[in-house]
Amino acid sequence: MTMNKRFSLIGTGRIGWALSRLLTDLGWTIDRVDDISEYQLKAYQKHFSSCFTPKHAPSQTACLLICIRDDSFHELIRDLQKKPEWNTPHIIHTSGFHKAEILSPLRTAFQSEIHSFHPMISVIETNPDQGKKLLKKAWWALSGDNPSWMQNMASAWGLQSFLLPDDKKDFYHASAVMTANLIIGILRGAEATASLAGISTEDYEKIFLPLVDSVIDHIHQSGLHKALGGPIVRKDYNLLEREKTALKEAGLTDEYAMYDLLSRYLIQKMSKN
Amino acid sequence: MTMNKRFSLIGTGRIGWALSRLLTDLGWTIDRVDDISEYQLKAYQKHFSSCFTPKHAPSQTACLLICIRDDSFHELIRDLQKKPEWNTPHIIHTSGFHKAEILSPLRTAFQSEIHSFHPMISVIETNPDQGKKLLKKAWWALSGDNPSWMQNMASAWGLQSFLLPDDKKDFYHASAVMTANLIIGILRGAEATASLAGISTEDYEKIFLPLVDSVIDHIHQSGLHKALGGPIVRKDYNLLEREKTALKEAGLTDEYAMYDLLSRYLIQKMSKN
Structure with missing residues (x-):
């Protein structure tokens, strides 16, 4: 799979930090980042300051990662539809609870493929190195629009993964x-x-x-x-x-x-x- | 503490094997052993054949270890009172459920001190080396007649221990x-x-x-x-x-x-x- 090794991120909590460490260690760069907490956002930008994409055209971002609290999804999705600058061909959220399908308004708005990548692990601290280690130990449940793209991506990131039917995520x-x-x-x-x-x-x-x-x-x-x-x-x-x-x-x-x-x-x- | 490094054992299940490995590795020898299962008893005698006391007077056994199922205590205690050949100055059972006090008929019959030594660990296999390792990782709850004797003994056996009020063992x-x-x-x-x-x-x-x-x-x-x-x-x-x-x-x-x-x-x- 050839692709631009560039991602955008919404949500700079524990998983956002850990996944950013993992991807930037693989040579990926960060196009855009946002968080509802200005404080957390600044801490992230400072920590990952050397990992941002130097110059880019927005359309080349490979994927948008959404790593936010489960109870913030509806509001974020409503807002994002009005922000075409976040458009990417693939959108991935890391919630274990929500189905990939929750992102369907963005599939319509952005013509993106929508996916859920969930690591089966407990991460309780915002420590990117520790977090990265835990993400590598985890099995990742993948569900969404494009199974082979998901499996290739998880494999490129060095992750253990399996496909889960999106409608079975409740159980x-x-x-x-x-x-x-x-x-x-x-x-x-x-x-x-x-x-x-x-x-x-x-x-x-x-x-x-x-x-x-x-x-x-x-x-x-x-x-x-x-x-x-x-x-x-x-x-x-x-x-x-x-x-x-x-x-x-x-x-x-x-x-x-x-x-x-x-x-x-x-x-x-x-x-x- | 000076004492004869000799013990007797009733019950050749997982804890009996593990504790025998631990004690014989410390130079203790086995005076007497018994089990309601002839098959288990023979397997134990075969495995520990080199660890039995060569010659002895019964009164010199330092302690009797009782490592049996919780639901066999009443029957065993009733039987033992009629068997003076099992008399020792100290009797220890390894049940977590029973209080040391359950042995009180033997205190009367044998003039022994009675104790409970319980390892807070799960041992699910009759593998003496594995069992010994687990017993060394465990904290042992000690209750019974003679706290300083119990603590000295646990320490001589290289065990981590703490004193527990005998009447609190339910919780x-x-x-x-x-x-x-x-x-x-x-x-x-x-x-x-x-x-x-x-x-x-x-x-x-x-x-x-x-x-x-x-x-x-x-x-x-x-x-x-x-x-x-x-x-x-x-x-x-x-x-x-x-x-x-x-x-x-x-x-x-x-x-x-x-x-x-x-x-x-x-x-x-x-x-x-």
Whole structure:
């Protein structure tokens, strides 16, 4: 694939920074950048000052990257239709939640192909080098108008990717939220429970993180379906009932609900495989 | 502390093997061993054949280790009281669920001190070298009759340990089950959800495990209270409601319940710190 290695960017948050580091390290240059936060925009322009395209005709920008909050899409798309200077042949957003199809007003306005590239990874800091590393570890879900263009582009950027049906993104992203966020909810519940045994937040992390690591290692080595140790896999239902009773009687209502729901769910899953 | 480096063991499961490897590598020898499974017992005796005490008087055994299933304790304790040949000055069980106090009939029968040593780690295979490594990574919760003896012993065995009030073990162990088991419940729920996006079990592991790793890394580096990225920390409640609706309408009842319970729990926790 031959193309101008030039991109434009809207949204200078964590993903915008990380992706800019990745692309500029591959020799891409930045044509245009914008952000609703003047402060963030200036910080980005300063950091990437040596990476802007020296001179260019706007029509040669290969793609526009949209890396903004999920709840800002409708407003941005409405505004962009009135700004032909942002026109590019390919528009990519990096939201896991939104479908590529959300960009369809721009397909009409700009005659662009529209795409969604989503990295399945958690990036919590605006550190471009760290961010780039995480983006390289991630699998990227691609959906949108032009599958072969998307796959070639992801490959040119050195990314692991797979095609996802655009209309299935709801389940894809719900699964990502469960995987990345809800396990933290469980650990917060476990932390609250441990505090009743006199274990502080600091001690919870110190004492229980090696346990978390061992469980994640088991998943890597033996697979998710064989990683379970402890009372559920031993079918020690008496123990489970006693611990649920202890949580309920101590007034740990939410923690009881987690324990009850998820232990029953695992028992049910075990009976199926 | 001077003592005979000799132990006896009841229970030749994963923890019994791992602890035997750890102790025999430190020059301890095995006086007696027993298991309700003849098959497991023979495998253990064969593997550790060079580690048995050549000749001994039973009274010199430093301690008896009880590494059995939580639901076998009452029967074992009843039986042991009739077997004075197992008498030792110190008895240790490795259950996370049971209190040291469960051994009190043996304190009376044998005049022994009774203790609980629990490693906060998941060991899912009977591989003594792997098991030993995990036991060394774990923090061990100690409770029972003689705190200074327990701490000296854990230290002599090269283990990280802390004292836990014996009567708080319910909350301690419930927290361990949540930490080690319920996160797997969440991941199984995420896997079921991803399957509706056409992502197979194998692909779920491939695509989502780097995400899990990134989240666990964030916890290690930034702490549990600062590891959250994504829609919950952005307070994008509209997104959360839309995904819950998608789960509900697809008939993913349990997955909906997890998503609902834990996202609300995290929102509530965030408002507090």
